[in-house]
Amino acid sequence: MQPGSLRRLNARLVTVGVLLVVCWIAIGYRLVVVQALEADVYADQGRNQRLQRETLAADRGKIFDRDGRELAVTIDSVTVYANPREIEDPTTVARLLAPLLRMNMLDVLDALTTDGTFAYVARQIESAEADRVREARLPGIYFLTEPKRVYPMGDLAGQVIGFVRADDNVGLEGLEFQYEETLAGTPGELLVERDPYGRTIPQGEYEVVPAEPGSDLVLTIKTEIQFAAAEALERAIERTGAAGGSIVVVDPATGEILAMVNAPTFDPNDRSGADPVLFRNRAVTDAFEPGSTMKLVTISAALEAGIATPDTLYEIPRQLERGDTTFTDATNHPSELTVTGIVAHSSNLGTIMLGEELGARELHRVLYAFGLGQSTGLDFPGETAGLLRTPDDWCETTCIASTSIGYRVSVTTLQMAMVFATVANDGVWVQPHLVREIVDGRGARVPVDPLQRRVVDVGTARSMRAMLEEVVSGGTGAFAAVDGYRVGGKTGTTEKYLYDEQAYSEDDVVASFIGMAPIDDPRVVVAVVLDSPQRDASGGKGAAPVFSEVALAALHQLGVPPDGE
Amino acid sequence: MATRTAAVPAAANAVRRRLEVPDRRPARMIVLLLIPVALLAVIGLGAILSASSVLAIREGVGNLYYFKRQAVWMGVGLVALVAASATPPRVLRRLAFPMFVGSVVLLVATLVIGTRAYGATRWLVAGPVTIQASEVAKLTTILFLATLVSRKETSMHRLRDFMWPVAVSVGLVGVLVVLQPDLGTALMVAFGSFAILLASAAPFRYILGGAMFGTGAAVVTALASPYRWARVTAFLDAGSDPLGGGYQVVQSLVALGTGGLWGVGLGASRARWSFLPNAHTDFIFSIIGEETGLAGSLMVVLLFVALTVAGTLIAFRARDRFGRLAAIGITTWLVAQALVNIGGVTGVLPITGVPLPFVSIGGSALLTEMAAVGILISIARDSAAGGRP
Numbered sequence: 001m002q003p004g005s006l007r008r009l010n011a012r013l014v015t016v017g018v019l020l021v022v023c024w025i026a027i028g029y030r031l032v033v034v035q036a037l038e039a040d041v042y043a044d045q046g047r048n049q050r051l052q053r054e055t056l057a058a059d060r061g062k063i064f065d066r067d068g069r070e071l072a073v074t075i076d077s078v079t080v081y082a083n084p085r086e087i088e089d090p091t092t093v094a095r096l097l098a099p100l101l102r103m104n105m106l107d108v109l110d111a112l113t114t115d116g117t118f119a120y121v122a123r124q125i126e127s128a129e130a131d132r133v134r135e136a137r138l139p140g141i142y143f144l145t146e147p148k149r150v151y152p153m154g155d156l157a158g159q160v161i162g163f164v165r166a167d168d169n170v171g172l173e174g175l176e177f178q179y180e181e182t183l184a185g186t187p188g189e190l191l192v193e194r195d196p197y198g199r200t201i202p203q204g205e206y207e208v209v210p211a212e213p214g215s216d217l218v219l220t221i222k223t224e225i226q227f228a229a230a231e232a233l234e235r236a237i238e239r240t241g242a243a244g245g246s247i248v249v250v251d252p253a254t255g256e257i258l259a260m261v262n263a264p265t266f267d268p269n270d271r272s273g274a275d276p277v278l279f280r281n282r283a284v285t286d287a288f289e290p291g292s293t294m295k296l297v298t299i300s301a302a303l304e305a306g307i308a309t310p311d312t313l314y315e316i317p318r319q320l321e322r323g324d325t326t327f328t329d330a331t332n333h334p335s336e337l338t339v340t341g342i343v344a345h346s347s348n349l350g351t352i353m354l355g356e357e358l359g360a361r362e363l364h365r366v367l368y369a370f371g372l373g374q375s376t377g378l379d380f381p382g383e384t385a386g387l388l389r390t391p392d393d394w395c396e397t398t399c400i401a402s403t404s405i406g407y408r409v410s411v412t413t414l415q416m417a418m419v420f421a422t423v424a425n426d427g428v429w430v431q432p433h434l435v436r437e438i439v440d441g442r443g444a445r446v447p448v449d450p451l452q453r454r455v456v457d458v459g460t461a462r463s464m465r466a467m468l469e470e471v472v473s474g475g476t477g478a479f480a481a482v483d484g485y486r487v488g489g490k491t492g493t494t495e496k497y498l499y500d501e502q503a504y505s506e507d508d509v510v511a512s513f514i515g516m517a518p519i520d521d522p523r524v525v526v527a528v529v530l531d532s533p534q535r536d537a538s539g540g541k542g543a544a545p546v547f548s549e550v551a552l553a554a555l556h557q558l559g560v561p562p563d564g565e
Numbered sequence: 566m567a568t569r570t571a572a573v574p575a576a577a578n579a580v581r582r583r584l585e586v587p588d589r590r591p592a593r594m595i596v597l598l599l600i601p602v603a604l605l606a607v608i609g610l611g612a613i614l615s616a617s618s619v620l621a622i623r624e625g626v627g628n629l630y631y632f633k634r635q636a637v638w639m640g641v642g643l644v645a646l647v648a649a650s651a652t653p654p655r656v657l658r659r660l661a662f663p664m665f666v667g668s669v670v671l672l673v674a675t676l677v678i679g680t681r682a683y684g685a686t687r688w689l690v691a692g693p694v695t696i697q698a699s700e701v702a703k704l705t706t707i708l709f710l711a712t713l714v715s716r717k718e719t720s721m722h723r724l725r726d727f728m729w730p731v732a733v734s735v736g737l738v739g740v741l742v743v744l745q746p747d748l749g750t751a752l753m754v755a756f757g758s759f760a761i762l763l764a765s766a767a768p769f770r771y772i773l774g775g776a777m778f779g780t781g782a783a784v785v786t787a788l789a790s791p792y793r794w795a796r797v798t799a800f801l802d803a804g805s806d807p808l809g810g811g812y813q814v815v816q817s818l819v820a821l822g823t824g825g826l827w828g829v830g831l832g833a834s835r836a837r838w839s840f841l842p843n844a845h846t847d848f849i850f851s852i853i854g855e856e857t858g859l860a861g862s863l864m865v866v867l868l869f870v871a872l873t874v875a876g877t878l879i880a881f882r883a884r885d886r887f888g889r890l891a892a893i894g895i896t897t898w899l900v901a902q903a904l905v906n907i908g909g910v911t912g913v914l915p916i917t918g919v920p921l922p923f924v925s926i927g928g929s930a931l932l933t934e935m936a937a938v939g940i941l942i943s944i945a946r947d948s949a950a951g952g953r954p
Contacts, residue, residue, distance in 0.1 A: 039823075
């Protein structure tokens with residue numbers, strides 16, 4: 001080869017090397033673009049595909065009775081789920097799994113054959129049951145722990161406590177609903193980098209805002225009294241054949257509800273077959289016409305207005321004609337009655353005379369002052385205000401008469417209990433409440449401070465109590481007597497108003513008795529209402545004995561010393 | 566003619582010989598070659614440890630599994646490197662033909678009894694080791710072509726003398742590897758051969774014709790298989806379908822961008838957490854770029870530039886035509902493979918599935934590459950033997 005040719009060959013060789021180096025320069029530039037100039041775009045894209053924001057569920061607060069007994073707690077339950085993609089033979093797996101879960105095999109098969117990678121098979125089952133499934137080691141079947149709300153007292157206070165939605169433990173009814181925000185706490189947040197399989201990348205960003213646990217509720221309910229009331233109500237329904245009933249036990253001095261019972265009831269742990277009507281806390285949500293128990297208000301108003309004293313004597317006619325209605329008395333009594341006698345014998349006519357003497361406006365004022373026609377402000381959802389028409393809407397003929405004796409006005413069992421509690425508390429109405437204290441996650445206790453207002457004079461209240469004692473000792477409420485204690489109260493028997501038919505029932509009544517004990521310094525007020533009793537269908541026969549039972553139990557539980565024979 | 570192939574100016578050599586100064590240039594070339602190779606291999610081991618540990622744990626083989634395997638292969642490769650560097654070029658030239666025949670046999674055997682994986686038949690299983698014949702064939706083909714061209718260089722202006730060596734070496738091997746199919750290897754063999762022809766006395770028109778023929782063949786092959794065509798279209802518009810064909814490239818760019826200037830730190834790659842498939846094989850460079858940033862990735866580029874310069878210098882100073890052609894062929898193959906790999910990883914070239922030399926996991930590849938480095942050393946040493954040939 002010639003020297004020129006060698007130079008040419010060398011040039012060709014160097015060209016190869018230079019070409020390669022030029023390519024490297026291009027690659028280097030590209031790297032500068034990707035890793036410096038446009039790096040943020042790609043880095044953000046990466047962060048977005050890795051960073052996951054997850055909610056950390058807060059522990060839901062517990063609900064205790066006033067003595068610290070658990071009424072609602074959250075436990076860890078096991079949920080069984082399937083990854084259908086990992087199950088090659090769903091039929092066999094379903095056949096093996098169904099008996100372990102005591103489920104229908106076809107339901108299990110449905111879950112195992114859904115699209116996607118996640119399907120619930122059985123939610124919130126007991127751990128013993130889950131262990132049996134675990135031991136079976138079925139492919140594609142997995143477990144996760146889910147919080148489950150349980151109610152250790154079962155149906156005892158189901159309507160008061162309410163319940164939560166199984167999916168997410170959000171309160172749906174009762175106190176669980178009312179105090180949702182307090183109980184729920186604040187969910188935390190987890191910011192974490194995860195790979196496509198959901199594994200945490202240890203070197204990745206990690207940020208935790210821990211969940212704030214919910215606050216606990218300490219109720220005013222005393223489980224023993226609640227239990228006694230529930231038992232007594234159950235027996236009363238059996239005895240009278242009533243369709244249902246409610247009992248409210250309240251501490252008149254504090255407004256604390258010691259027991260609140262409705263029958264029939266339901267178990268919040270298993271409400272699968274329960275009629276949603278049963279979820280209602282009817283002592284608070286349902287109104288009825290109270291009848292004679294309302295005479296307490298009319299007579300109090302008369303005493304307060306100074307138009308009568310307990311000893312004022314009235315000549316009671318045999319009947320009163322108002323419009324086309326004829327009012328009569330249901331009881332036999334002397335033709336002359338003192339005001340005390342009017343109460344003791346539950347004289348409609350005597351009460352009407354006093355009511356009419358007061359006039360519509362004054363009667364309305366006192367009714368309203370006692371808390372009727374307005375919600376009590378109880379810390380409970382769905383409370384009804386009842387019905388109390390303004391005086392402008394009162395007719396000239398029957399209205400004052402009807403209202404005086406507890407018709408044409410509707411109330412809740414709680415409202416009536418609070419009317420009697422006002423008298424028991426020397427004329428001061430204290431707002432009723434179910435939650436005594438809220439205990440936050442750090443143990444700080446916030447006691448509930450209820451509203452109070454004076455309704456009638458101390459003197460009026462004491463006079464009324466004396467009359468109420470007379471009802472039991474020598475009037476319509478004899479069956480309400482409690483051994484060892486001096487008690488007072490008032491019976492009520494009304495024809496049941498049928499809202500559907502816009503008329504009073506000819507067969508069914510609402511029988512009630514509301515009383516207090518001990519009469520000189522009442523510690524409990526017990527309101528008993530029976531819906532449509534078929535036997536002993538009056539306040540005196542149907543409801544008064546229930547009062548006796550419940551009051552005695554409550555007094556014992558509260559350690560109230562006897563004050564009578 | 567052979568006496569004039571040495572590129573060093575004759576006068577300088579004469580001075581050296583007279584002063585009895587030993588010629589240090591071969592040693593410097595060898596150092597310039599070995600430093601990048603050693604560093605790349607070490608970087609590769611580290612990157613494999615990081616990139617494969619998540620995968621290895623998921624596969625339940627222990628997080629060091631892939632790292633250990635590569636380390637063992639590196640030991641074997643070192644032996645091959647030393648052995649090759651101790652073998653004089655004239656012996657290598659004589660061995661070129663039997664080695665070529667041997668690798669063709671391996672390629673045929675692969676097609677017949679090879680193991681299929683990921684839609685390709687690429688591996689021969691022999692006991693505990695799997696051999697990727699196409700990796701071996703890259704080196705033997707280039708060596709064989711270098712012997713053929715060096716022998717026929719003066720007559721290469723005749724089409725027949727140009728055609729048949731190219732057809733025998735590149736053509737035969739190309740067909741055998743494309744049948745696997747392994748277009749990437751065919752491409753690397755083509756690049757090496759192209760460099761050999763370019764550095765030889767072969768007329769440009771033939772080289773150009775051959776290049777056009779090769780390009781045409783590559784396009785036809787790409788069109789013939791849907792997966793390869795999908796790669797090409799994905800390359801042309803990577804962002805359009807980040808979860809489809811362009812997924813790997815998008816994830817690779819995400820990894821590089823996440824690395825930024827200085828990287829997320831060793832062992833802190835996010836991409837290896839199943840975002841980037843083949844993180845320890847074809848996409849190892851993305852992991853390096855993510856963990857060590859632009860600083861680290863440019864360092865790798867610089868090492869390959871050093872390798873390019875060292876290889877070209879060795880070719881330039883080779884004592885004979887065989888050494889010169891073999892050196893430039895080997896250098897171009899190694900460097901082009903690195904360029905194609907990194908080009909693919911950075912989204913400027915389509916993904917061809919070639920590993921990054923010395924860095925990506927792969928025993929056969931590493932062994933072959935280290936043997937090739939040994940041959941470059943042998944050629945460099947030969948240039949010094951006796952000063953002028």
